[in-house]
Amino acid sequence: KQEVTQIPAALSVPEGENLVLNCSFTDSAIYNLQWFRQDPGKGLTSLLLIQSSQREQTSGRLNASLDKSSGRSTLYIAASQPGDSATYLCAVPRDGATNKLIFGTGTLLAVQP
Amino acid sequence: ETGVTQTPRHLVMGMTNKKSLKCEQHLGHNAMYWYKQSAKKPLELMFVYSLEERVENNSVPSRFSPECPNSSHLFLHLHTLQPEDSALYLCASSFHPTGSGNTIYFGEGSWLTVV
Numbered sequence: 001k002q003e004v005t006q007i008p009a010a011l012s013v014p015e016g017e018n019l020v021l022n023c024s025f026t027d028s029a030i031y032n033l034q035w036f037r038q039d040p041g042k043g044l045t046s047l048l049l050i051q052s053s054q055r056e057q058t059s060g061r062l063n064a065s066l067d068k069s070s071g072r073s074t075l076y077i078a079a080s081q082p083g084d085s086a087t088y089l090c091a092v093p094r095d096g097a098t099n100k101l102i103f104g105t106g107t108l109l110a111v112q113p
Numbered sequence: 114e115t116g117v118t119q120t121p122r123h124l125v126m127g128m129t130n131k132k133s134l135k136c137e138q139h140l141g142h143n144a145m146y147w148y149k150q151s152a153k154k155p156l157e158l159m160f161v162y163s164l165e166e167r168v169e170n171n172s173v174p175s176r177f178s179p180e181c182p183n184s185s186h187l188f189l190h191l192h193t194l195q196p197e198d199s200a201l202y203l204c205a206s207s208f209h210p211t212g213s214g215n216t217i218y219f220g221e222g223s224w225l226t227v228v
Contacts, residue, residue, distance in 0.1 A: 104155060
């Protein structure tokens, strides 16, 4: 059974720092991996989707990498800003090319001005 | 605006009430989902409707009943709920199958409190 874990559970950094969030999964036979952002009391916003054949994806100050063989993904945030404060979640499909997703518990990020 | 609209945003109901959550998507997707987010637990998939076929998580109690009258609308009917059902219920939509790079779009969620 696929399990997704995220560490750390919470992270507080000063503005301007570069940071890395970690996601690990137990079954490496994934079709893709997605990173999401969730603001307090709100829904999820997709940040990056990495296909299983890709090693990384970039969007602005965000870079996500995927290492299927080791069951790991990282989300790198460059030059963090207070507006980056949110919960970051990673998720993998339960089966095949679907959005029946298994989520990690998330990392709560606070960027201090 | 994500293109997925959920109503109501907040709902308080007694354990003997019957209520419904509504979701509407304006993205032309052919799959819709209900996810449940409880405190300190990962998001959990409850139901999926794709191509008019329903797929469900077998661990979801029968007091939750989904309805998908068409590809743009999704309901979650609630009856005789328990306090532990209090959570954020998130609706989402996407294309199915996802193909290459087709991500999922979430609504803002409906906060449910069962008293």
